[in-house]
Amino acid sequence: MTSPRKTWGFSSMRSRTRPPLDEGENYFRRRLFSSFRSDRQRSQGEEDDADKRRTFSDTEIETNKGVFLSSEDQPEVGAMKRFSTLFSSFRGKISKDRTGKELDLPASTELSSVEEKAKEPRYASGQFFFEYLVVVRPKKTKDGIYEPQIIYQFPKRDGMVRFQKEEEEKTLKALTLFCFPEGVNWAPLTEYPSETFSFVLTDVDGTRKNGYCRRLLPDGKGARLPEAYCIISNLACFGLFSKIFDEVEQRRKIAMAMIYPFMQSLRESAFPAPGHTVNIKSFIPDRGTEIISLTRPTDSWLEHVDFRTLFKCLSDDEVLQVFAATVLERRIIFIADELGTLSQVIHAVTVLLYPFIWQHTLISIVPEILIDVVMAPTPYLLGVQKSLADQATDQTELLVVDLSEGRKQTFIKSMGDEDTILPHKLKDEIKQALSAKNENSSLEELNRVVPEAFLPFFIKTVGHFSKYIVRNGKDQPGEFQRTNFCKAIESKSTRRFVKKFVQTQMFDLFVQEIEQRPASQDGTGFFDKKIAEYHKKMREKAKKH
Structure with a gap:
């Protein structure tokens, strides 16, 4: 029995409703980078607790249908028509490679998933590290220009039916756009600084695949072309994958074949829970068997940010x-x-x-x-x-x-x-x-100082939201009293800001999520706890005075 076809977009979509979430551990996984879709649409459905909050985009390209307009888009019909025309032109571009040849991509500007599989809990022990690794290098075409092509893939997929194989090939071919976004402007080099970056592919149902890339100049003499290592994973942990790239890079210097045993050992290892370590055994000629320790940060909501x-x-x-x-x-x-x-x-x-x-x-x-x-x-x-x-x-x-x-x-x-x-x-x-930070502040110091600087801003502007969620019954959805919420703010300047902020999509969806979650979960999220801590400090401060 084959799995149903699944497609991936260059960007995230926008959702009107989202299921409840556990804000603490899963925060960062939901904030990743995406690319390019252009339709507003709703996304509903039950998901596992660790995969509930997503990043969505306002624009989605829809196969052969132009741009859909929701009711809130109608005042911008003129602009959206122009945008639709732009995307019609764009589809023509993306359907051809940089040499002008037809590119065998999916019918729309969507990427295809490599493989349909059961959802696995994110940010939990037992999750695999990655889905696959590819190595991309610009190669000279018959037309004399350099086009990025995949020269190595691990693992190779066996047992897929024809359409799954075709979809995988299209996905991998499209990934070269992000590994070498500059286009055809390449030539052999003698020097090239290594760089690491990331992107996200988002399915129409919100499922995420994160792309981690490292570009470097392979060892050799004379002018040569850079290579890009790209790991696709549904896990968000930039620091860990940077360390994995270090190991891949060392093995690539010996031989491409040396990458395989390390990545195989990594793939067979379970992704550690926050604060835990996984040890990977790996053999390198002249060095013997080594133990590589990969530790996941305790504060998982900040593990992908620098x-x-x-x-x-x-x-x-x-x-x-x-x-x-x-x-x-x-x-x-x-x-x-x-x-x-x-x-x-x-x-x-x-x-x-x-x-x-x-x-x-x-x-x-x-x-x-x-x-x-x-x-x-x-x-x-x-x-x-x-x-x-x-x-x-x-x-x-x-x-x-x-x-x-x-x-x-x-x-x-x-x-x-x-x-x-x-x-x-x-x-x-x-x-x-x-001001508590300085030019020499470490990553750990910044990860403490910066959230402590910005989080209180939202606590002081909208932290009273829970008082204005009214429920008719314990198990009933809540209703946000927006007008009373704004009126409750004493400071005129803060009230002016909040009146603008409550009109944003990010606030709207945040409130919808609170309205829909069970009453038993009220006050249990990470932000809720920070609000409670703030009010406790204020009460203690008032007692002292």
């Missing part, structure tokens, strides 16, 4: 302006030379939104062939390489952030009000909390 790049590229004031624009779900483009800079910064920005989740288009690294996505009229977070900046900065009503070294200015384009969006007092409190 704030160092964000605060290295931007000042605290600049980070706050980006944060303000992101909170109001605006169109934001980040420009940088390095792929790792783009993916790390965009990912860190989305984490600042906790407990809320970016619900719109999010592409950490926009491949050259997809650059027209900057014309989308709906909110997005995009990472664009410096070489494509001219094609991405001719739009209006957006924030363009230059992250490159030696830049003349950070904000190439802006709306002009980014510095006034956040309530002044609360913004100063964030800046004061961020």
